[in-house]
Amino acid sequence: QVQLVESGGGVVLPGRSLRLSCTASGFIFRIYDLHWVRQAPGKGLEWMTGISSDGSHKTYADSVKGRFTISRDNSNNTLFLQLNSLRAGDTAVYYCARGPGGWSFDYWGQGALVTVSS
Amino acid sequence: QSALTQPPSASGSPGQSVTISCTGTSSDVGGYNYVSWYQQHPGKAPKLMIYEVSKRPSGVPDRFSGSKSGNTASLTVSGLQTEDEADYYCSSYAGSDNLVFGGGTKLTVL
Numbered sequence: 576q577v578q579l580v581e582s583g584g585g586v587v588l589p590g591r592s593l594r595l596s597c598t599a600s601g602f603i604f605r606i607y608d609l610h611w612v613r614q615a616p617g618k619g620l621e622w623m624t625g626i627s628s629d630g631s632h633k634t635y636a637d638s639v640k641g642r643f644t645i646s647r648d649n650s651n652n653t654l655f656l657q658l659n660s661l662r663a664g665d666t667a668v669y670y671c672a673r674g675p676g677g678w679s680f681d682y683w684g685q686g687a688l689v690t691v692s693s
Numbered sequence: 694q695s696a697l698t699q700p701p702s703a704s705g706s707p708g709q710s711v712t713i714s715c716t717g718t719s720s721d722v723g724g725y726n727y728v729s730w731y732q733q734h735p736g737k738a739p740k741l742m743i744y745e746v747s748k749r750p751s752g753v754p755d756r757f758s759g760s761k762s763g764n765t766a767s768l769t770v771s772g773l774q775t776e777d778e779a780d781y782y783c784s785s786y787a788g789s790d791n792l793v794f795g796g797g798t799k800l801t802v803l
Binding site for chain 1: 696727729731733738739740741744745750782784785786790791792793794795796797
């Protein structure tokens, strides 16, 4: 069965960096686009970034462009999100999600909580 | 991009039907047939219920249906069941490799 498992969340000081990982199993990783979506506590969903199946094309929401970087390792079925210059407003649960096409997300991980606080 | 507009709440009794709206602009909902709907129970990850306006993934009951008219998309849940109580989010492609979500609607089954 399809599984996406995020890791790397935690508490981080403002201005510091963090790298999230999303390990996939149960499907052919290298043929799917992948995305990161976040959800601040008690708030709605916010699309962050996406990456094409071969990693050649990356897209970002304006709110994180220049601070967050998406990447993937198709040899190890892993998606990454590098979060730099973190702010309190970046506190959220970060989900990785599979994109089968048409800008929908058919499988999601359980989420990784990132808390930015001094 | 601004978030799509959803009503904060909706409700219905078991067996009834309820429709949740999702209003955008001609640059997102009205411009593309890439509207999706997600169901999220408390503490859980979102689940895809509808994609490309009206298509249902395998395993989603046919009680869930989607439609679009102009800049407004809608999710209808027919024959409400207690397990349908959850938050529902719409999303739409907004051009230039961007996706926008709605603010979410809390569906209560009375």
